[in-house]
Amino acid sequence: MSEYINxxxxxxxxxxxxxxxxxxxxxxNQRELPVCIYVLYSELREExxxxxxxxxxxxxxxxxxxxxxxxxxxTAGLPFNHLWSVEMYYRLMLPELLGDKLERVLYLDIxxxxxxxxxxxxxxxxxxxxxxxxxDMEFDNILAMNETEEKERNAFxxxxxxxxxxxxxxxxxxxxxxxxxxxxxxxxxMEIFESIRSKIALPDQDLLNFTHYKDVKFVDExxxxxxxxxxxxxxxxxxxxxxxxxxxxFTGQAKPWTVNLVRYDIEKIWWxxxxxxxxxxxxxxxxxxxxxxxxxxxxxFQELTAQNEELRxxxxxxxxxxxxxxxxxxx
Numbered sequence: 001m002s003e004y005i006n007x008x009x010x011x012x013x014x015x016x017x018x019x020x021x022x023x024x025x026x027x028x029n030q031r032e033l034p035v036c037i038y039v040l041y042s043e044l045r046e047e048x049x050x051x052x053x054x055x056x057x058x059x060x061x062x063x064x065x066x067x068x069x070x071x072x073x074x075t076a077g078l079p080f081n082h083l084w085s086v087e088m089y090y091r092l093m094l095p096e097l098l099g100d101k102l103e104r105v106l107y108l109d110i111x112x113x114x115x116x117x118x119x120x121x122x123x124x125x126x127x128x129x130x131x132x133x134x135x136d137m138e139f140d141n142i143l144a145m146n147e148t149e150e151k152e153r154n155a156f157x158x159x160x161x162x163x164x165x166x167x168x169x170x171x172x173x174x175x176x177x178x179x180x181x182x183x184x185x186x187x188x189x190m191e192i193f194e195s196i197r198s199k200i201a202l203p204d205q206d207l208l209n210f211t212h213y214k215d216v217k218f219v220d221e222x223x224x225x226x227x228x229x230x231x232x233x234x235x236x237x238x239x240x241x242x243x244x245x246x247x248x249x250f251t252g253q254a255k256p257w258t259v260n261l262v263r264y265d266i267e268k269i270w271w272x273x274x275x276x277x278x279x280x281x282x283x284x285x286x287x288x289x290x291x292x293x294x295x296x297x298x299x300x301f302q303e304l305t306a307q308n309e310e311l312r313x314x315x316x317x318x319x320x321x322x323x324x325x326x327x328x329x330x331x
Contacts, residue, residue: 018110022111024055024273030063034064041067042072084202111255115247189211196210227251
């Protein structure tokens with residue numbers, strides 16, 4: 001058994017605040033063993049590196065942070081956008097980067113809160129699998145909606161689902177990197193990516209699912225990969241989540257620290273961990289003032305008003321048609 005819980009994250013300077021909160025939540029809850037956090041980056045100033053070290057050692061000076069700089073040329077030309085940064089590909093490099101030193105590493109997205117000690121999860125037996133992950137809580141809903149712009153991807157994954165695939169979220173990924181190293185390099189993943197590029201939308205996650213759906217062991221998605229917005233929609237409360245969930249994932253565009261005016265009580269957990277950050281009041285002020293200037297609510301109100309007028313017009317036309325049919329029946 002390793003003397004450390006080995007964690008990997010990938011980031012850039014734009015997400016340094018939520019990354020601090022995630023690392024802080026991990027550090028304050030990890031009590032059985034110290035953590036070693038491997039930070040994959042291309043550009044990260046020294047002040048921000050020190051920032052993350054401070055978060056990691058907030059509860060124990062035994063915790064370590066190791067920074068691994070990635071040559072940006074390795075990902076040049078690969079697709080990314082404002083929702084998924086180019087650093088998402090870095091997790092695919094972990095077998096090469098660490099597979100000769102470690103047997104396992106837990107990769108975590110930075111929009112996560114670690115709410116309890118995760119030693120038990122970290123040492124889950126792979127049972128011959130290459131990955132341990134949690135089921136993606138929204139994937140089946142996405143397939144069912146079958147939006148026009150996603151039809152090719154949905155058809156592709158529907159076929160895989162019919163063959164037994166269960167789609168997992170790559171944001172919480174326990175990797176058997178010693179075994180992965182024997183078969184997969186970043187270049188190998190990129191070869192596979194190019195072969196399915198036209199059929200996928202989430203580059204790293206779709207790629208990992210296509211490649212490894214027969215090599216993954218699943219854990220409870222409620223306990224170790226809870227999508228908080230989905231949990232709220234399904235009626236879970238702040239108290240239930242706070243008491244029972246080990247890993248919370250704030251997926252989607254609506255993050256606790258962003259100005260989207262989509263709020264739900266489970267978000268309080270993120271802000272509770274953010275209280276330990278030196279930028280807490282600065283972030284509160286930023287979110288508050290940005291919300292005051294946001295036109296989100298006004299636009300939504302205008303959309304609802306327009307939809308209401310359309311429905312009213314349709315209802316009037318329907319009533320007029322019914323009246324004509326009724327009068328025709330009388331004659």
